[in-house]
Amino acid sequence: xxxxxxxxxxxxxxxxxxxxxxxxxxxxxxxxxxxxxxxxxxxxxxxxxxxxxxxxxxxxxxxxxxxxxxxxxxxxxxxxxxxxxxxxxxxxxxxxxxxxxxxxxxxxxxxxxxxxxxxxxxxxxxxxxxxxxxxxxxxxxxxxxxxxxxxxxxxxxxxxxxxxxxxxxxxxxxxxxxxxxxxxxxxxxxxxxxxxxxxxxxxxxxxxxxxxxxxxxxxxxxxxxxxxxxxxxxxxxxxxxxxxxxxxxxxxxxxxxxxxxxxxxxxxxxxxxxxxxxxxxxxxxxxxxxxxxxxxxxxxxxxxxxxxxxxxxxxxxxxxxxxxxxxxxxxxxxxxxxxxxxxxxxxxxxxxxxxxxxxxxxxxxxxxxxxxxxxxxxxxxxxxxxxxxxxxxxxxxxxxxxxxxxxxxxxxxxxxxxxxxxxxxxxxxxxxxxxxxxxxxxxxxxxxxxx
Ligand SMILES: [Zn+2]
Numbered sequence: 161x162x163x164x165x166x167x168x169x170x171x172x173x174x175x176x177x178x179x180x181x182x183x184x185x186x187x188x189x190x191x192x193x194x195x196x197x198x199x200x201x202x203x204x205x206x207x208x209x210x211x212x213x214x215x216x217x218x219x220x221x222x223x224x225x226x227x228x229x230x231x232x233x234x235x236x237x238x239x240x241x242x243x244x245x246x247x248x249x250x251x252x253x254x255x256x257x258x259x260x261x262x263x264x265x266x267x268x269x270x271x272x273x274x275x276x277x278x279x280x281x282x283x284x285x286x287x288x289x290x291x292x293x294x295x296x297x298x299x300x301x302x303x304x305x306x307x308x309x310x311x312x313x314x315x316x317x318x319x320x321x322x323x324x325x326x327x328x329x330x331x332x333x334x335x336x337x338x339x340x341x342x343x344x345x346x347x348x349x350x351x352x353x354x355x356x357x358x359x360x361x362x363x364x365x366x367x368x369x370x371x372x373x374x375x376x377x378x379x380x381x382x383x384x385x386x387x388x389x390x391x392x393x394x395x396x397x398x399x400x401x402x403x404x405x406x407x408x409x410x411x412x413x414x415x416x417x418x419x420x421x422x423x424x425x426x427x428x429x430x431x432x433x434x435x436x437x438x439x440x441x442x443x444x445x446x447x448x449x450x451x452x453x454x455x456x457x458x459x460x461x462x463x464x465x466x467x468x469x470x471x472x473x474x475x476x477x478x479x480x481x482x483x484x485x486x487x488x489x490x491x492x493x494x495x496x497x498x499x500x501x502x503x504x505x506x507x508x509x510x511x512x513x514x515x516x517x518x519x520x521x522x523x524x525x526x527x528x529x530x531x532x533x534x535x536x537x538x539x540x541x542x543x544x545x546x547x548x549x550x551x552x553x554x555x556x557x558x559x560x561x562x563x564x565x566x567x568x569x570x571x572x573x574x575x576x577x578x579x580x581x582x583x584x585x586x587x588x589x590x591x592x593x594x595x596x597x598x599x600x601x602x603x604x605x606x607x608x609x610x611x
Contacts (some may be wrong), residue, residue, distance in 0.1 A: 195242040195269055196293070202586075204256035206366050208301045210281075212260060212273070214238065214291040221516065223462050223541060224286050233276045233519055234284055236297050237509075239516060241271040244413060256281040256299045272511065275299055361410045361592050361599070364431040364440040366546060367397035371421030373482035376446035380565040382572060389444040389562055390419065392571055396442050396559060399574075400579035407602055410588070423481050424545045432551050438518065438588060439554035441546050444571060447563035454564045455535030458522050459556040460515035461548060462541035463508070474558065475542035507550050514553040516541075518591050522555065525587035529579065531570070535560070557584070575610055582606050 196218035204211045221239040228234050245264040252260055261274040275284065275297070283303040287296045368389060369375035375389025404412035413434055415427040431439045447453035459471070466472035480488045519539040527530035539552055547554040558569045559580055570576040582604045593601035 180203065197243045198271065199221050203252060210252065210254055212297040214295040214297065219290055219293050221539065222286055222288060222295060225463060228277055228281060228283065233274055235272055235274040236286055238271045238295065240269055242266050242269045245271060256301060273297065334611045346603060359562060362434055362436040363404055363410055363412045363588060364396045364415060364434055364436040364439045365400055365412050366415040366427050366439065367393035368441055368443040368478065369393060370416045370419055373421055376444055376551045376562045378568050380568055387562065387568065387572060389545050392562065393442045396577050396580060399577045400584055403581050403585045403604065409599060421482065427546055428549050432549055436552050439549065439552055441556040443478060443556060443558050444560060444562040445474065445558040446477060447561050450561055453561050454567045455537040456526060456532055456560055457537045457558040458519045458539050459544060460519050460541050461512055461554065462543055466542035467540045469544040471540040475544050478556065479545045482537040511550065511553055515555050518553045518555050521587040521591045522557065522584065525583045529583060531610065573610065579606060579610065
């Protein structure tokens with residue numbers, strides 16, 4: 161592997177070792193407070209693969225965008241890096257990759273690697289290792305999947321995901337120990353300038369499914385009948401709406417108020433029309449044959465692919481639109497079909513990052529309660545139709561698994577539904593306080609006895 165630590169001067173331990181060590185200690189101290197840092201960069205060329213390795217001192221979230229066929233490059237955004245790095249252009253010039261450019265956006269906590277590839281390059285793959293923390297970004301001579309689950313430690317898609325250090329709990333630790341800097345308002349534009357400070361914040365709550373679109377269903381019978389996801393999502397949504405509406409500085413609107421069929425695109429259009437400040441879609445998860453799967457997951461939009469196979473399966477399930485006659489159809493992806501202008505791309509990415517920040521707030525808030533602390537599955541990204549918009553952060557919460565009979569007992573419990581609403585409310589309130597200095601956050605006590 162060729163070492164390119166020179167890119168990141170604090171990695172250079174050869175000159176003036178004491179100064180370098182002092183500098184390293186300083187960087188580690190700062191990074192422990194503020195986010196992940198890159199400790200080493202290297203690459204390796206083979207005929208069919210160029211491997212680019214990024215070593216880190218903490219776990220990170222990764223998102224990749226493929227423009228290989230259209231524009232001859234792809235890029236990988238590493239979230240959670242608040243250290244500012246100088247823009248660098250590295251000549252690789254092997255059979256697959258011309259150059260790699262690193263661009264730092266410390267104000268967004270993002271370090272971007274752009275891979276300018278040759279004609280022989282057809283795809284790429286990003287793998288995340290958790291012990292030690294590093295990313296392998298492979299440019300490939302064949303087409304490939306985009307972002308794969310961690311390749312060491314327990315995978316999030318199998319096994320008990322809760323009690324090992326490489327589970328999403330790592331993300332929780334990172335979130336709780338990381339002070340994410342305030343997100344600057346995205347560049348002003350007629351579309352983005354609609355959020356007003358001081359006015360009541362509008363939260364659009366989207367109870368998933370409805371009408372002929374029943375969503376997931378319970379395996380166990382409750383009072384002799386199957387429970388459908390569409391019923392529970394509406395119940396959770398009403399609890400959240402009630403709490404939000406009782407606050408002085410927020411108001412909630414629902415995308416459906418009864419058992420009605422609402423197409424996914426109409427839900428997005430509705431939120432845009434409301435000029436909402438936040439969109440939150442509520443769902444119950446489906447173990448897809450695994451009755452033991454349990455716990456909450458929180459998603460933000462990833463334009464290209466999902467974090468892992470399980471996240472992809474969730475998105476595929478939630479992206480099904482159901483017609484009035486009950487037949488399911490894959491929802492259109494109008495936004496992705498468009499060729500985005502640079503400005504639109506920038507805007508989408510800004511909201512994507514803000515949505516991730518909302519996810520961290522929600523996960524943090526849920527970690528305050530023992531139930532969710534035991535069963536949190538973490539933050540994930542996937543390609544959800546209902547999360548695609550240019551106007552507001554949007555997240556999708558899978559509260560728990562309707563297919564797990566133990567968890568189902570909680571999901572149908574109005575006290576649990578209220579608790580969930582309180583935790584969501586606290587997270588939303590903190591998020592708004594972070595983005596609007598005139599917003600006064602309010603914290604509701606989570607004094608709800610579940611049993
Ligand atoms: Zn759903």
